[in-house]
Amino acid sequence: MGTNCNDTQCTGNCDTCDGNLTVTLTLDNDEQLECAILTIFPVNGRDYIALLPLDENGENEDGEVYIYRYTKENGGPNLENIEDDEEYEAVADAFDEFLDKAEFDELVSEDGEEMDLEES
Numbered sequence: 001m002g003t004n005c006n007d008t009q010c011t012g013n014c015d016t017c018d019g020n021l022t023v024t025l026t027l028d029n030d031e032q033l034e035c036a037i038l039t040i041f042p043v044n045g046r047d048y049i050a051l052l053p054l055d056e057n058g059e060n061e062d063g064e065v066y067i068y069r070y071t072k073e074n075g076g077p078n079l080e081n082i083e084d085d086e087e088y089e090a091v092a093d094a095f096d097e098f099l100d101k102a103e104f105d106e107l108v109s110e111d112g113e114e115m116d117l118e119e120s
Contacts, residue, residue, distance in 0.1 A: 023051065023077070025066075034058075040070055043094045044087075047071065049079065050095055067091055 025033045035051035042048070049070040052060050067088075068079035082088045 022054070025051070025079075035066065036060075038065065039095075039098055041094060041098055043091050048082075048091050048094075049077075050098075065095070067095060 021037045023035050023037060025035055027033060034054045036054055038050040038052050040047055040049045047070045049068050051066040051068070053064060053066060054060055067082065069082055071078045071080070082091060
């Protein structure tokens with residue numbers, strides 16, 4: 001897995017990135033796939049990473065997200081497949097909560113007031 005950070009001030013901490021960080025995955029068939037890092041989040045004492053696969057135009061039309069177990073080894077990131085169904089379910093639920101919170105945060109204006117959702 002390679003990383004491509006477009007921020008010259010990058011500290012290597014993906015959690016503080018402004019969304020410009022991507023990774024290149026090498027799939028089982030040796031195909032390389034560029035992915036945007038959505039978030040790194042903890043579940044039950046382990047870290048996980050959510051990746052958004054990008055097409056050749058840097059977009060994602062289908063909304064598919066890849067989730068992996070995330071660790072750092074020898075100063076670099078390491079991704080592992082989640083093989084256990086219960087573990088995957090817990091991680092998927094935590095990621096859904098992250099998305100719900102992100103959606104809620106978008107509904108709150110800059111001055112901290114909630115927007116009226118009933119207006120059309």
